[in-house]
Amino acid sequence: VFLSFQGYAGGDESRMLRRRLSDTSAKIGVGPNRAAVATSMLRKYGAQIGVAILDDGMQHLSLLRDVDIVMINALNPWGNKHLIPRGPMREPLTALTRAHILLIHHANLVSQPQLKTILSTVHDNGATCPVFFSKLVPSHIFQVNQPMHRLPLHVLHGIIVLCVSAIGCPDAFIHSVQEVFPPFLFLSLCLQTFVLVLPILKYGTMVVVRL
Incomplete structure (x- = not known):
């Protein structure tokens, strides 16, 4: 598995994952040019890499991909529903139609009516892909x-x-x-x-x- 990150600011996400995945075969690449990072990793590790996961890759339209997975924070799914810089959204909600899988995270921290509202918004904007739910459980x-x-x-x-x-x-x-x-x-x-x-x-x- 190859994980690619943009590398904003101090790169704390990539450092955390390197630490957490140190006992696995996962490879982590960081850099603003995703294509260059991926090419370098593939040259270095070749057939060892079977899957490449790109963080924040939905808007990276220049790269080919097999699957788009969109994670939605159930606690604050759409912010104020406005695009950057007026709000937190990078694309309109209609962009969810490009997703192959939707993952509603922190689903255990909101009520069933709130989850239904999120699902209604998803479907009202044309998304027809499978929807899954996840939660964060501290282990240690x-x-x-x-x-x-x-x-x-x-x-x-x-x-x-x-x-x-x-x-x-x-x-x-x-x-x-x-x-x-x-x-x-x-x-x-x-x-x-x-x-x-x-x-x-x-x-x-x-x-x-x-x-």
């Missing part, structure tokens, strides 16, 4: 300085947990933490966060968790 935690050493979730029971997040849509993260690590304190990543964290560190009652 790890210390920042030992990312390969997995710890069971129960080690944090009874401990006050401070969660720091810098992801764009943290709602799912908050839900997961509420289910697994009550009680907890949630703070978005900003300058104010570090001002609040420092006094807590002195007392040794805080554990920073990254899921």
